[in-house]
Amino acid sequence: MRCSRAWKRVTQPDAVGAGAHFRALESLYAAAPVNQLFESRLEIPEPGVSRIHFTIDPRCFHAAGAAHGTVYFKMLDDAAFYAANSLVTDRFLLTTAFNLLFTKPLKEGPVVAEGRWVSGQRRVFVAEARLVDSSGEEAARGTGTFMRSRIALAGLPGYRS
Secondary structure, eight states, X not given: OOOOOOOOOOOOOOHHHHHHHHHHHHHHHHXXXXXXXXXXXXXXXXXXXXXXXXXXXXXXXXXXXXXXXXXXXXXXXXXXXXXXXXXXXXXXXXXXXXXXXXXSOOOSEEEEEEEEEEEOSSSEEEEEEEEEETTSOEEEEEEXXXXXXXXXXXXXXXXXX
């Protein structure tokens, strides 16, 4: 039996289309129901880069008074995901693996999750992210692997290009 795969290259938009794609991804992020639980804002300033601005408050704390690991994972995964998906205009990517390193407890205050595409241009993408607190110190970092899905971006509620 012979298997064949149709590999697609990254469908990067031109400069005008890139801005529309980035704004549509930002709208998609804002429309996701899970983001009603996290006051946060996504920005995609350029291809392969994303930033999520959010604030840690006591509702996010574990019993010892710092942010629970679920917040770290969610924001790092989202930042890495959107950095990678900024390079793909037709399909939604799916997280297939994510490694996380905690370096510092996050207390109450503003935090930025910075995502950056590392490699991949066809089916599988690698992106990394880090959490930076208000003093500029890194609190965590992670690396994710993301795969093209069959889900068309244009068909998702919230994706408005």
